[in-house]
Amino acid sequence: MLGITRTSTAAIDTLPAEDFQALRGFSAAPAFAQPRSFYTANPYQRPLRPQDVTETLLRTQLTSADLATPEHLLAQRLLLNIYEQDLVFLPKPPAKLDMKAFKGFYEPAHMALGKQVRPRLEQCTYGWLKEEVHINGAWCEESFIAHTDKVLDDVAKAPSRLHQVLTGSHDPRRAARFFLIQCAGDFLSEASAMARNVLGNAGAHTSELFKILIDEYGYGIDKKKHSSIFEGLLEQAGLSSQVHHYWQFYTASSLSLTNYFHYISANHGEFFRYIGAMYYTEASLALTTGHQSRAIRDIFGDEVSTEYFDEHQHIDVHHGRMALQRLIIPMIRQYGKQVIPDIIRGFEEFRLLQDQADEELYAHIKWHDELDAHRARAAMLHASKPADARFTEAQGEVSVLHTHAGNELFWVEEGELDFVVTPQLSVKLSAGEGIIIPKGMLHGTQVTSPSCTYTVTAL
Template identity: 30%
Template sequence: MTLNQTTVPGKLPEPADLTDPDLTDADLTDAAASGELIAAVETAITGAGAHALVRAFAANPAFRPAEWEELTTEADPYRRPVRPADLAWLDYATTLPADNVLALSGLLGHRMLRNIYDADLLYLPPRPNPAADRDGADFYNAANRLRGALAQPVLEHHLFTFLAEDRPGPSYPDAGLAGLRRELREYAEQRQAHPGDAFAVLRGTRDRREATTFALLQLSAFLPAARTAIARAALGEYDPAHPTARGLLLDDYQRWVADARAWTDLLGAAELRTGAGAYWQLYLNTSLARGNQLHRLSRAPERFAELLGAFVHQRIDAAATAGVWSDAVEDGLGVRPAFFADPPLTATPQALDELVAALVEPLRALLGEDTLTAFHTGFSDARRLTRLWDRDLATQLAWADSIEEHKAKAEAIDAYLVGEGIDVDLDTFVETSEETSTTHVHNEHRLVMIESGQMHFWNNVTHKIALRDGDKILIPKSRLHGSTVLSGSCTYHQPIIPDEMYLKF
């Protein structure tokens, strides 16, 4: 294609099509020189056409649907399947309501947003290989970065707008710094007493190793991203004005670097590797969201006070969950990990007061009382995302640990539909040998009913679930799963189960 278009003196040129999949680095250079690029950007990022920017970004070959051997991609940090075909019916020019944050557009949106953020960071394959060379070239090229820069505000608007809905204000709005200190102390005490439902579910699972492995996959989806984002926020020439912030943020990243061996050993206990995107298909929407929120704030210098609020929440979270993570890994994998032995903050009242004094007081002196509101916003949003993650992980663990029960429920629901003569919406698929369904979620409860053929169904790295002629399984909405066809072809049906019927079973 070419962007060298005829222009009329005194008028901007017609905007170039930045969603064109054939756009090259040379085209971008020509467009920038002509001034056409600015006009194209201004036109593209507003209005209904915003969704086209997301589709254009998702069309990158590195994000193509997964192939049958790509359940994991340990050797290729750039291979990030997104399911771009689903963007034909999704709409990222809208906002995602709070009740639907676990929907498919949330999962795919956070996958794409993480890819945008990661394209600015260095990732290396564990060993030379042609696949990583090919996907790395697609991942890092200038056209991909431009499309990412255009899609980023669209995705952030879609994915994070809900956080402003019903956002709680400070618990002690008239108490200033004293009220903030009191709220942080109370929250830390609550988290210590109740680290999360996911850990309680984890303790009750029958296959403890499988469940612990999946929980560690989710930790690996957000913790490295969070530490990297905090390191990015430490960069800048603000040290003379705020002498303590840079040191504290850099210290967080230096601890992460120093803990590299312990982190590798922690994942190694579950036979997992540390590579970026190694288990891309098995990261929950909410796991990606926790890392993406810190990336989002770290890339917006005007939101530095919010970033500090999210940073303090992370420290409280790490202190509150260190013991239960250690217990869970020891119970599920048989080793006591060193990684959680020394969290960066004890979360005592004194330690929290010192953190507020070091981070918030100097910024308040520089920028005024609005700093407290912004800090609280960052803290509250991080708290809300963590609660969503906790419920999401707890529900996923419980479902994955009860597959046989969900097979039995599927049989019962099917018998009920037939016996009562009830018609429900139904999708039918005919897939060929070795065809793979990139992991995804459904926005409604579904049965999977195999009419003929064989497939592997999966929701973890630990094993695959074999399904064949006549087998059925119930998949609740928002539960992450994928499949691979094993036979020459496989015909299967997916009846959509209404909420009220689902609750009966």
């Protein structure tokens, strides 16, 4: 019987000492150092939280229940850096090239440390997919087409929750900008993972995939490149178009979408898995970008062009058809049914990851809308909850945006700081004020008084 079932499990492995040393060495690079701002000035500045780097990160396989944890966010940040050291990034005007930072980001010995720990980080972040999604039965070309057609038909018929959440927010423009920031981590270097799959010799399949790739890159015309069109959208929406300017504001699940394609593209044994994931994203985007375009238009009116989403609504119909008719079906007929389980696995895994990223986006927007209520609740709870930890920080100190594995009460005892959740939303907390931070919600702080003492309490 054909089917796709899901379970959940976790695995712990032994860890050679040299792997943890490699992780610590990789994480200690200047590119990942403590920042002075929530925003990056160039593509080579990508701050991490070194206090979160522990052996557990390489020893544990996360489950679907662990994706709101700080370990997942850190692992995804590390992986994107490792993957993107294979890509070329140069700053766009008016930013200037920092040659030292440029050379440092691509330093070969540092890159080698990242490649050493990459398999363990991939197991940590994506191992759960193979445990949770089981492809059952003897699939054939006809059953594959029937299943994927049904999934895509359901996507086409479903109402747009994204449009509902963005337009229904207390501040639709703020919500829309947060959505665009989640897209920026991928869209500003769009199709880079795909390029990993057109090298070598895969016969006619290489050429068919390359046709999709050059579409994404505007056939060599920079202004028609999809990433260039997205840069214009960001700027019209009042956002920076510099690569990873909003590095700290990416959610773990939005990073996981970008990293998943690098993961199954950098590991060429997963090539057929990549083809399935690519088919899902190309075919489904042709259906969902219409809703995205409508949301941006309804929120910003004529101030922001929807060309990026409109172009995908058009071209991805073609790309989805190409992926099925010129790649998947010819591959099945040439290599046999043995390739179908990997193709359907990629299709289903990316579908699941996309659903999770959507849910995390919606949860963040809801929290942003309810920030005042979380401040009021903190005031009610503070007197009855003894603090678990106390910290004192100096003026200007930045706490890199991060998450917690559980709900926490954050309370300022002395001084004041800015509590930041999006580029458009922060609140000043002074002595005697606090906020409840739900698990998995991105937040950071910057001290604005000569010093600031605050406490955190697990709820």
